Structures are given as structure tokens and as C-alpha cells.
Amino acid sequence: MIEFKNVNKYYGDYHALKNINLSFKKGEVAVVIGPSGSGKSTMLRCINGLEDINDGTLMVNNIDLHANDTNLNSIRKNVGMVFQHFNLYPHMSVIENVTLAPIKVLKQDPEKARQTAEKLLKKVNMLDRKDHYPSQLSGGQQQRVAIARGLAMNPSVLLFDEPTSALDPETIDDVLDVMKKLAREGMTMIVVTHEMGFAREVGDRIIFMAEGQVIEDRDAVEFYENPHDPRAKQFLGKIIHHA
Amino acid sequence: MIELLSTYGGMLLRGFVNTLIASVIALFFSMIIGTLVGILQVSKNKFAKGLANAYVQLFLNIPLLVIVLFFYVVFPMYVANINGYTAGIIGLTIYTSAFIAETVRAGIQGVPAGQMEAGLSTGFTYWETMRYIILPQAIKIVIPPLGNQFINLVKNSSVFAMVAGLDLMYYGDLIASETFNTFGTYTMVALFYLVITLPLTHFMQYAERRLAAKD
Structure with a gap:
């Protein structure tokens, strides 16, 4: 459903993505890891058009993202995104955060949108806080609301951009538990993270990136037990020592 | 002072009402123009952005009096005859709109990227995101500096006096030169300005508190 073919991206002279070839299938949970500056977040952000590519083709749900006549909004309706810093709307309550796009973009009936939102908030264990504002919630709670907000659009894939990197350690597990639940329910997920526990438990494959390239793309457990590339070995060693 | 009021109170009141009306009109239109220009200043369209920036840079950096005189003296020579009061309102609107545009631009840029x-990633267009997400947050950032602009607008309307603008300052000058009671006259004029600006200050502070309380 998502296919990168020879994708390149530059920031001025800086070659951020080098000849990326990747494909993601429906129902798959792919975990993208790599040192900072490796291009993993950039790659992820290309999928919903937050970053433009310079050449190659990127197909999302059979639509060429780079074509001039492509309406990015119609793609984004089907591609949810969860950010490192949650990016909840601070001027809206939890329930309003979740229902805003379904009501305004999908033109759902507000009552129906509210019911769906409550179901999703229950799923992420945040229903009891539905009338709170983001500033009254912990990071982990905000991130769970952000996941519900992404799910409310009923996307075909959910992108996670380091969803636990900005969280206090004690709230990380609550977020990971929700993500694992989604993975087991068959949600298509592409997750940029350093959480190797999550990768091993529910990841179908691990994509290791470095210096703008995909270095390894293999089964999660295989990769974890026996990374081929020396950079992957070194990186894995570092993050495991920290954990 | 009592004597001054009994003889010239009507004139001062007329000036006060004219200043109040001119301020309300200029505030209304400078808010509309300033908000639009401010939004265009952060738009992705290079042409619109360039035009908006040029507008702001031009009117931010010319004295208000020059703009007002332009409309009072030059404009009637080539376009249409307008009186000092109208020229004043137009000049004040354009001048203030540049400051409001800068305030609005800073407010929008103050909302995290x-x-x-x-x-965008939930399927909103750029403009929908502006409307539902960015602008409601920018308003809170903008209210305090906007209040200052409103106060400045009321005070700046006193340049109307230079173009026979029939405002509070104009009548004040008139009365002062007739009575030679400069102390009494300008004290009265100052008090009349305070009648507009003090409630305005308090209203803006109230609006700030109300908006802040919401999240």
C-alpha cells in the first residue's frame, strides 16, 4: 500500500534520503530505527506529504504523492500521524481534539463523531479525561489522546514519529501498551522508535537506516539477534545498554 | 474650568464624539486589513507574501502625519475631494493596519509549527488549519499587544487636528487659542482622551483574562 521507488530528498545541498526503496503492506507493523540524522523521520514524513521528495516515486494507496495533480489532503485523510510532541490542540478539550477532523473534514454528524471518539478514548484508557484540556494531562496521557485523534479518521495506516521520546519513563509503557494493542488488532503501523522491546514483541520487521540510506530491512527478531551491518550492531549495542 | 466647560463644553463634546467615531471606524477597518495582511505575510504564496510585506514595511516606516497629509492634500488633487476628517480616518486606518498586521504575523508565528x-496530517487544508487551529491560538497571543495598538490608535487620532479634522484635539487647539486658557483646555482634552482609553485598557485586560482562563 506504500511504496518508495528510488526516492531522493535534499535539503539544499544536504542529501537527506538516498535512493530509498521500501514497501509496506497492509496490516504490517514496521519499526524504523537508526541514529539521529539517519533520515528515518524524514522518510516517515514523506508518506503523508509533510516533506516533499525531489525524485523517484512514492505511491500511497495507489496514488503518486509527487504528481502535480495529487491532492495531498485526500491522502492525509487516510494516513494518520502521531508526533513526538503530541501536538494536541491546546485550546480544545480532549474530546474536541478527537472529533474536530471527523466533523470538519469527513463531515460526520457531531453526535456520531462523539460516540466514535468516546469508543476510541476508551480504547486508549482516556475516556475519564475527555473533558480535560491538554495542559491538564501528562505527556503519556496526551500521547494516548493523540493516538485516538489519529484513529478517529479511520486511517489505513498510522505513522508514529518517535512517539515515546518526549515522555517521562513512567508513562512510556502506557503508550506502548496502546500501540501493542493496535498492532495486535491488525492496524498498519510504521513506527520510528528506539523502543526495542516494542519492536521485538509486535514488530513484523525492522528497518535500520543510517546516513539517509536503508541499511537493513529484515524480520524483527532476526535483526535483533543478529544484525549484519557493523553500524547496526553498534547502534543496537548503544540503545540496549541504555535500556 | 467650570466657566470653560459652560461656554465651550459643546465644542469639546463634539470633538470627543468625532474622535470616538473616527477611532471606532479606523479600528474596525484596520483590524480587517491588518488581520488579512498579517495572514498573507506568513502565507506560502510568494507574491501575496511579498505584497503584504511591502505594505507593512511602507506604512510602518512613514510618519502618520505624512500619510494623513497625503490623503488631505495630494489625494484630492488627483482622485476625489475629501475633507480632513475622512482623510484622517483613511490615514489612521492604513497606518494602524500595518502595526496590526505585524502583531497578527507575530501571533501566528508564535503558535508552534x-x-x-x-x-494538515488530519486532512485539513492550509486555510482550514488556519481557521480552526492556528488563529484561535494566535488570538490569545495577540490580545495584549493588540490592546496597545488600539490605545495608540485613539491617541494618534489627535493628528487630525493638523488637517482640520474636527476631532477632540482640533477643538482643543481652537478653544485654547481663543481663551488663552491653555492649562484648563488641554487638561480637559486629556481627560476626554482618558474617557476612551482607560475603559479600553480595562476591556482588553478583561479579554486577556477570559481567554487565558479557557485552557
Whole structure:
């Protein structure tokens, strides 16, 4: 459903993505890891058009993202995104955060949108806080609301951009538990993270990136037990020592 | 002072009402123009952005009096005859709109970039994201500096006096030169300005508290 073919991206002279070839299938949970500056977040952000590519083709749900006549909004309706810093709307309550796009973009009936939102908030264990504002919630709670907000659009894939990197350690597990639940329910997920526990438990494959390239793309457990590339070995060693 | 009021109170009141009306009109239109220009200043369209920036730079950096005189003296020679009061309102509107545009631009840029990304990634267009997500947050940032602009607008309307603008300052000058009671006259004029600006200050502070309380 998502296919990168020879994708390149530059920031001025800086070659951020080098000849990326990747494909993601429906129902798959792919975990993208790599040192900072490796291009993993950039790659992820290309999928919903937050970053433009310079050449190659990127197909999302059979639509060429780079074509001039492509309406990015119609793609984004089907591609949810969860950010490192949650990016909840601070001027809206939890329930309003979740229902805003379904009501305004999908033109759902507000009552129906509210019911769906409550179901999703229950799923992420945040229903009891539905009338709170983001500033009254912990990071982990905000991130769970952000996941519900992404799910409310009923996307075909959910992108996670380091969803636990900005969280206090004690709230990380609550977020990971929700993500694992989604993975087991068959949600298509592409997750940029350093959480190797999550990768091993529910990841179908691990994509290791470095210096703008995909270095390894293999089964999660295989990769974890026996990374081929020396950079992957070194990186894995570092993050495991920290954990 | 009592004597001054009994003889010239009507004139002062007329000036006060004219200043109040001119301020309300200029405030209304400078808010509309300033908000639009401010939004265009951060738009992705290079042409619109360039035009908006040029507008702001031009009117931010010319004295208000020059703009008002332009409309009072030059404009009637080539376009249409307008009186000092109208020329004053037009000049004040344009001048203030440049400051409001800068305030609005700073307010929009004060909203974290992630908010735009969050809006876009749920399928909103750029303009929808502006409307539902960015602007409601920018308003809170903008209210305090905007209040200062409103106060400045009321005080700046006193340049009307230079173009026979029939405002509070104009009548004040008139009365002062007739009575030679400069102390009494300008004290009265100052008090009349305070009648407009003090409630305005308090209203803006109230609006700030109300908006802040919401989240």
C-alpha cells in the first residue's frame, strides 16, 4: 500500500534520503530505527506529504504523492500521524481534539463523531479525561489522546514519529501498551522508535537506516539477534545498554 | 474650568464624539486589513507574501502625519475631494493596519509549527488549519499587544487636528487659542482622551483574562 521507488530528498545541498526503496503492506507493523540524522523521520514524513521528495516515486494507496495533480489532503485523510510532541490542540478539550477532523473534514454528524471518539478514548484508557484540556494531562496521557485523534479518521495506516521520546519513563509503557494493542488488532503501523522491546514483541520487521540510506530491512527478531551491518550492531549495542 | 466647560463644553463634546467615531471606524477597518495582511505575510504564496510585506514595511516606516497629509492634500488633487476628517480616518486606518498586521504575523508565528503539521496530517487544508487551529491560538497571543495598538490608535487620532479634522484635539487647539486658557483646555482634552482609553485598557485586560482562563 506504500511504496518508495528510488526516492531522493535534499535539503539544499544536504542529501537527506538516498535512493530509498521500501514497501509496506497492509496490516504490517514496521519499526524504523537508526541514529539521529539517519533520515528515518524524514522518510516517515514523506508518506503523508509533510516533506516533499525531489525524485523517484512514492505511491500511497495507489496514488503518486509527487504528481502535480495529487491532492495531498485526500491522502492525509487516510494516513494518520502521531508526533513526538503530541501536538494536541491546546485550546480544545480532549474530546474536541478527537472529533474536530471527523466533523470538519469527513463531515460526520457531531453526535456520531462523539460516540466514535468516546469508543476510541476508551480504547486508549482516556475516556475519564475527555473533558480535560491538554495542559491538564501528562505527556503519556496526551500521547494516548493523540493516538485516538489519529484513529478517529479511520486511517489505513498510522505513522508514529518517535512517539515515546518526549515522555517521562513512567508513562512510556502506557503508550506502548496502546500501540501493542493496535498492532495486535491488525492496524498498519510504521513506527520510528528506539523502543526495542516494542519492536521485538509486535514488530513484523525492522528497518535500520543510517546516513539517509536503508541499511537493513529484515524480520524483527532476526535483526535483533543478529544484525549484519557493523553500524547496526553498534547502534543496537548503544540503545540496549541504555535500556 | 467650570466657566470653560459652560461656554465651550459643546465644542469639546463634539470633538470627543468625532474622535470616538473616527477611532471606532479606523479600528474596525484596520483590524480587517491588518488581520488579512498579517495572514498573507506568513502565507506560502510568494507574491501575496511579498505584497503584504511591502505594505507593512511602507506604512510602518512613514510618519502618520505624512500619510494623513497625503490623503488631505495630494489625494484630492488627483482622485476625489475629501475633507480632513475622512482623510484622517483613511490615514489612521492604513497606518494602524500595518502595526496590526505585524502583531497578527507575530501571533501566528508564535503558535508552534507542530500545530500546523497536526492539522494538515488530519486532512485539513492550509486555510482550514488556519481557521480552526492556528488563529484561535494566535488570538490569545495577540490580545495584549493588540490592546496597545488600539490605545495608540485613539491617541494618534489627535493628528487630525493638523488637517482640520474636527476631532477632540482640533477643538482643543481652537478653544485654547481663543481663551488663552491653555492649562484648563488641554487638561480637559486629556481627560476626554482618558474617557476612551482607560475603559479600553480595562476591556482588553478583561479579554486577556477570559481567554487565558479557557485552557
